[in-house]
Amino acid sequence: MKRSDRLVSLSHYFLENPKQHTSLPFFSERYQAAKSSISEDLVIVDRVLREEGIGYLQTSAGAAGGVKYIPYLSEKNSTAFIHELCKTLEDPERILPGGYLYMSDILGNPKMVKLIGRVLASAFSDLDIDVVVTVATKGIPLAYSVASVLNVPVVIVRRDPKVTEGSSVSINYVSGSSRKIQTMVLPKRSLQENANVCIIDDFMKAGGTINGMTSLLNEFDANVKAIGVLAEADDEEDERVVEEYTSLVKITNVDIKRKNIEVIPGKLHG
């Protein structure tokens, strides 16, 4: 295969297999090309990925040597995206009764979801995450987006047990904002013990839901390495039960009467 064709094929391979270690001989055989040619190809791919601010190739030498694509959104790219997101969310038409914000259109847009996931995954890139955990329903697409960049599975905590998942562990917890007792369930075979976990959700008010997930994950001896949310509300900051987390945006000053909201960058670039 010619270099030009190899470059297209290699680009596709890396984008489809983030964080996966591949040996140079694999490519030599696949493309029937000398290792030295493949090495030159990799230099080109790495350079373009870095220039576009979307990641880089990590090469390791020696017998077990090879290459791995690390997706990484540059700070410039992610800051630009977060500012764009703030502007989109400040639309007063989004204010719902009760001071909630309509975000389903954003969470329903696969391209936006992909970008949000990439920003969060970039922040957690060095944490050696084994699995991404979320709670049904709204956090699910974001969790998959993060997991797909980190190349790890997703586990979904449910509020109701399902017959199709076998025996499960459940906990009761008190919701932060509504002060109601709620239940969370995780099938026994969905998570191995001592896993390094990243919790992802769409929205955090007082943090009761995330706190509940943490308690449930304790039952599996999991290590919660990171917590990432798309948006946090600042009106219950004083009562917040979760301290270590990352948010893309922060919703402040929701004024239902005057139909006004302010959305600012969250903890990540705040």
Add this chain to the structure above:
Amino acid sequence: MKRSDRLVSLSHYFLENPKQHTSLPFFSERYQAAKSSISEDLVIVDRVLREEGIGYLQTSAGAAGGVKYIPYLSEKNSTAFIHELCKTLEDPERILPGGYLYMSDILGNPKMVKLIGRVLASAFSDLDIDVVVTVATKGIPLAYSVASVLNVPVVIVRRDPKVTEGSSVSINYVSGSSRKIQTMVLPKRSLQENANVCIIDDFMKAGGTINGMTSLLNEFDANVKAIGVLAEADDEEDERVVEEYTSLVKITNVDIKRKNIEVIPGKLHG
């Protein structure tokens, strides 16, 4: 920018923007290259995509001319994947009480979900779909995977209304297998009238859930153009209330006593 660099950048651009029309002048300006050079690049990218069986570039001439990446898994690739999937699902350890099959590990694997989505999206590639609709919870990752290939949004039908979504339309329906009355809800502003819809779900028994979704979508004057599921069970085929659909695999002969299952290719390549 040199051709080699352009090829990496172009490959990335197309894979990130499936089914999106882009004009040639956009690339000329982006890469500071002549239109003729860009055209030659596109020939190379198109050739490699076709050779690898993952799609092709669709070019249109004239004033509004440009190029669009159509992801399309070749029949060879998708048949191989479906056979692999059947083997994975035939593991007797998957049998759960009640004759259900444990599939959460597959649905929790972003790479598998991406491939399943690609197979389904390839089948619906020509249908001019505007939106992918699914019902919470298990179908959600598959729906996003299909939608991301088709470059359209996802709308999630819920079983319980949420305060964060504004006013909604709801229907009651009778579940096919349990014969219970159930509810489905869709926020009013989540779907425009007369949309071309593709319904995606993980599993179909008698089809009551999908039938319920169809009724709810009627309230929005939507046109259900396609129905795609990962797996169908054949034990209730006689009572099936949905006729036109596509499935990747079909689960037959679940023998709980002897711990035996048979999984065969579904309607798509059956």
